[in-house]
Structures are given as C-alpha cells and as structure tokens.
Amino acid sequence: MGVQKLAVACRVLALCLATIGATNPGFVVRITQAGLDYAHQHGVRILEKELGQLKLQDISGDFRVLRVGKVRYEISRLQLHNFYLPHSHISLVPKVGLQVSISNAFADLSGNWRVKIYFIRDHGSFDLKVENVYIKIDLQLGSDPLGKPTIDTSACSTRIANIRIRFSGKFGWLYNLFHGAVEPRFKKILESQVCELVARSVSRELQPYLRTLPVTAKIDARAGIDYSLVAPPAATARSLDVDLKGEFFSLAHRSAVPFSPLPLALPPDHSHMVYFGVSSYFFNTAAFAYHAAGALVFNVTEAVIPEGISLNTTTFSAFIPQLERMYPNAPMTFRLSAPSAPFLSIGPQGLSLQPVVDVQAYAVLPSSEPVPLFLLSLTSNVSAVVDVRSGHIVGSLKVGRIKFTLKQSDVGTFQVRQLQSLVNTIASSILIPQLNERLKEGFPLPLPDRIQLSKILVRFHQNFLLLGADVVYQPRE
Known part of the structure; x- marks a missing residue:
C-alpha cells in the first residue's frame, strides 16, 4: 500500500513539474509547405551558385595495366564550370526538421592531364560531365540560449550515378586506361566535397540569415x-x-x-x-x-x-x-x-x-x-x-x-x-x-x-x- 501511494505521489509531482515547466507562447509563427517551397527556391539558387565555385585539388597516382605495366598520371587545373540543380524538393520531417532532396543534378568540368608509361609521355586536356547527381540533406532546427533560431546540417549524402570524360591527346587508347582509374576518384572526391560545401553553406549563409530574426x-x-x-x-x-x-x-x-x-x-x-x-x-x-x-x-x-x-x-x-x-x-x-x-x-x-x-x-x-x-x-x-x-x-x-x-x-x-x-x-x-x-x-x-x-x-x-x-x-x- 505504501509503495502504491508513493507511486501516485511521484506521478502527481511529475505532472506538477511538467505544468510548471511548460511555457505557452504568446505568439506563434507557422510556415506552411508553400512558404517552405518559396524559401527553398531561393536557398537552392544560393547552393547552386556555391557549388559552381567548388575548388578541386589536383589528382595524381599510378596503376598497373596488364601487359603494359605501371602508368603514372596527373590531373591538374581542374575547373568546375557549372553545377545545375534542376529538380529539388523540401519536405517536413515531423519531430526532426527539414529534408532537402535534389535529383538529376549535373555539372561540367575541365582540366589538364599528363601521363607517363615507361618512356612514353603525353599530356592534353579533358572535359568531364557529371550526370544524375542525387543529394539528400537533413536540416536540424533548434534555438540557442538567447532564444534565437539555429539550423545545422545533421546529415548529408551525395551519390553520382555517372561520369563521362572526353580526353584530347595523341593516344586515344589512353582514354580506356583513365576511365577505370580516374572516374572512381572523381566520384569519391565530388561526393565528399559536395556535402562539405553544403555544411559550409548552411553555416555561412543560412544560419546567419536566420539570426536576423529579431528576438x-x-x-x-x-x-x-x-x-x-x-x-x-x-x-x-x-x-x-x-x-x-x-x-x-x-x-x-x-x-x-x-x-x-x-x-x-x-x-x-x-x-x-x-x-x-x-x-x-x-x-x-x-x-x-x-x-x-x-x-x-x-x-x-x-x-x-x-x-x-x-x-x-x-x-x-x-x-x-x-x-x-x-x-x-x-x-x-x-x-x-x-x-x-x-x-x-x-x-x-x-x-x-x-x-x-x-x-x-x-x-x-x-x-x-x-x-x-x-x-x-x-x-x-x-x-x-x-x-x-x-x-x-x-x-x-x-x-x-x-x-x-x-x-x-x-x-x-x-x-x-x-x-x-x-x-x-x-x-x-x-x-x-x-x-x-x-x-x-x-x-x-x-x-x-x-x-x-x-x-x-x-x-x-x-x-x-x-x-x-x-x-x-x-x-x-
């Protein structure tokens, strides 16, 4: 009997504490899906501009080719010309925040290449097309001790379905060698840098803008x-x-x-x-x-x-x-x-x-x-x-x-x-x-x-x- 009374007392106390701690708002702002879509349009344009300014580092390495031997290559002066985000959507995730999904994005790059196979040396330029890029971004919403809104990238994933490289140079057969060696590295680098840039963009652009909301x-x-x-x-x-x-x-x-x-x-x-x-x-x-x-x-x-x-x-x-x-x-x-x-x-x-x-x-x-x-x-x-x-x-x-x-x-x-x-x-x-x-x-x-x-x-x-x-x-x- 004493245990039951204690349990009831604890529940009553918990209810009282919850009631005391609860704070009803005097003012509520509701942003509908239409409002989020409008904000999303402007946000994607900013992200598209930011992605178009990605700086890619030089790539070098070597690999072995059957009956050819070791091939040494260098990819330099990489330049990203455009990054297009034609299809995107923002959705509400109850009790979590917002999720931005981008599909069928594509980009154009160019650069220089250099190769060495034994005594054979060659160099030239290349054009690269990145196609069917899929990006998923989770945004966590919160508030700081001053009551200002906060936003952070809680998760990000990028998947590139296809990369096509067109080389110029004397030896057309080198394309096949580069195809197997370079494209996977491009995918990995781009997938990593896209999410890094998204996190920076949220921190550098979106978070400061939210803080213009007057508290x-x-x-x-x-x-x-x-x-x-x-x-x-x-x-x-x-x-x-x-x-x-x-x-x-x-x-x-x-x-x-x-x-x-x-x-x-x-x-x-x-x-x-x-x-x-x-x-x-x-x-x-x-x-x-x-x-x-x-x-x-x-x-x-x-x-x-x-x-x-x-x-x-x-x-x-x-x-x-x-x-x-x-x-x-x-x-x-x-x-x-x-x-x-x-x-x-x-x-x-x-x-x-x-x-x-x-x-x-x-x-x-x-x-x-x-x-x-x-x-x-x-x-x-x-x-x-x-x-x-x-x-x-x-x-x-x-x-x-x-x-x-x-x-x-x-x-x-x-x-x-x-x-x-x-x-x-x-x-x-x-x-x-x-x-x-x-x-x-x-x-x-x-x-x-x-x-x-x-x-x-x-x-x-x-x-x-x-x-x-x-x-x-x-x-x-």
Whole structure:
C-alpha cells in the first residue's frame, strides 16, 4: 500500500513539474509547405551558385595495366564550370526538421592531364560531365540560449550515378586506361566535397540569415517586444511551427507579467505561406508594459482642445457654479490616466476592451501648484480594428458611449451628468486620436531581413488573432 501511494505521489509531482515547466507562447509563427517551397527556391539558387565555385585539388597516382605495366598520371587545373540543380524538393520531417532532396543534378568540368608509361609521355586536356547527381540533406532546427533560431546540417549524402570524360591527346587508347582509374576518384572526391560545401553553406549563409530574426524589438523610448523562441521549431506533417514568447516589456524596468498566456492552437489553414497567431496575452502585455512605464497618462490643456471651448472655471461654472466663486476665471487642466492596465479580449467578433480612465481636473492659479478640483472615473466599450502594413501590426480604436462617475470632489457637490457632452468631446477629440496616432505606427512582426508580406488575411478567433500572408524576399542589389 505504501509503495502504491508513493507511486501516485511521484506521478502527481511529475505532472506538477511538467505544468510548471511548460511555457505557452504568446505568439506563434507557422510556415506552411508553400512558404517552405518559396524559401527553398531561393536557398537552392544560393547552393547552386556555391557549388559552381567548388575548388578541386589536383589528382595524381599510378596503376598497373596488364601487359603494359605501371602508368603514372596527373590531373591538374581542374575547373568546375557549372553545377545545375534542376529538380529539388523540401519536405517536413515531423519531430526532426527539414529534408532537402535534389535529383538529376549535373555539372561540367575541365582540366589538364599528363601521363607517363615507361618512356612514353603525353599530356592534353579533358572535359568531364557529371550526370544524375542525387543529394539528400537533413536540416536540424533548434534555438540557442538567447532564444534565437539555429539550423545545422545533421546529415548529408551525395551519390553520382555517372561520369563521362572526353580526353584530347595523341593516344586515344589512353582514354580506356583513365576511365577505370580516374572516374572512381572523381566520384569519391565530388561526393565528399559536395556535402562539405553544403555544411559550409548552411553555416555561412543560412544560419546567419536566420539570426536576423529579431528576438527583441524596440518599439519606442518606453517599450520593446520579446520575440525569443520558447521552444525549438516543431515540424509537423504540414507545417513548421515556431513558438515565441510574444511579450512586451518596459525598457526602464522589466518586471514579471502578472498573468500567463493561454494555449494557442492555430486552425488548419494552409492557403498562405505564413501565419501569425497573436494571442490576447501579446496585446495585454503591451498595455501592462506601457502602464508600468507611465505612458498611459495624458494632459489636456486649452492648447489641445477643439476651438470654441475655453478650458477655464468660467466655462465650467455653467455645470459647477461654485467654481467661479472659488477660482474666478482660472485656467483649467485635466490629467487622464489609467489606474490599471486595460485588459483586451479577442473573440470571433473582433477585439474589444473596457478601459477605466481617471480624469483629474485642476485649476491653474498664478505662482502656485495646480489645485485639484474633482476626479471622475470613465468607462466605455472600445472596439479595435487591426491590419498589417509594412510588416507591422497596426490598428485604431473606436469608443462607444462613455459612462462616468464622480470619485472625489474638492469643490462640493454638483450634477455630474451635465458634464457628459464635455467629457465625450475630450475623449473623442483628444484621447482616442492620440492613442490612434500611436497605433497607426504599429508594432513590428518578427520577420527576418528583407522579407515583405503580401495578400494579408486577418481573422479573429477565441483568445487570438490570426494573420495570414504570402512572403516576398527582396535580395540586396
């Protein structure tokens, strides 16, 4: 009985540890087969160019020929003219990574030869055609301690089906001698060097390019986004999924977010090259970071309000008669602030939030600190429109009917509802436009260098926003 209890306790402990150690992403990037095919096209062109620059060492040796004796040969000044990769395919290997298969590749080489048989010497040039080359490359995907993606060649094999050499020189019969001695060596050397070059190309070209994926993105002077990987990229039968932290943080003082991301399961859409799953956690950490940085504070003075409204105690005495007696014709200011970070919800109908805004009114007296007058609490249903422009998530807010209550008054009692139209004007003409001006700049998506998005799709799901797009790679000129 004691053993059984111990076993149950161990299983419970293991489950708890697994739960604690699990990290849900706040942001998911899904690359579909179409996206991999597009990337593969550019990668194969780079590999083809690299293979075309292979440097081959001189070859020398000797062999014995029946009734002829020992033949000494030298192959020098080998030059690879072209290496063509006409047929290739990239495939997903679940729980492993990616596999690139190249078939029916071919290459053209030329060089010089020299031979010595006893007292006979001859030399000349040759052309060599490498045909039906098959290359298979396994790519292992991972992440480093900083959360940047990594890629490595975990396996590579090359098989050359056929090599044909055409020699020039005095003695045509030497071709038959070279055929048996040289072609196997060419095959072995090329097969080895192709895989060595593939590994170098992945390390020199592909890995540095992947590292251009930003794991942190500075938004402005107050906040940044953490796009570090929370797990190595996961290959499934139909896509490559990359789980990112997807968390905003204050640049001045980064503190732990007091809530966690919910599990994020993208729908099985594959009509676009890439999808971005943007959870409500992502947006809510933005609100948390900006609130912590003191950015959700707005000061309203007469200089920023619409023309025709004088922001002073004389104007407000129509609603609060005692103001004119207490502070005659004194300028007024308002300080708008969020007592807590607003919480955004995402559902099939879109994005919405119900922010609470405190509005503190002050009278500005000559040669003194502003004098507090009253404090209002505003609430409203706010909807958001989201789009993608120039690789940034952009948006705008639309405010519904505003409700407000009087939280504190330093000037006595008054009818709060009479301030309704003025409060609406301040919110709709000042607060929302300032927020929308910031949202118009947007927040950058995690994109590697020289990638642009097209054919943007925006869909809303429970607790997350789904963005779909095709990609266009812009090479350096």
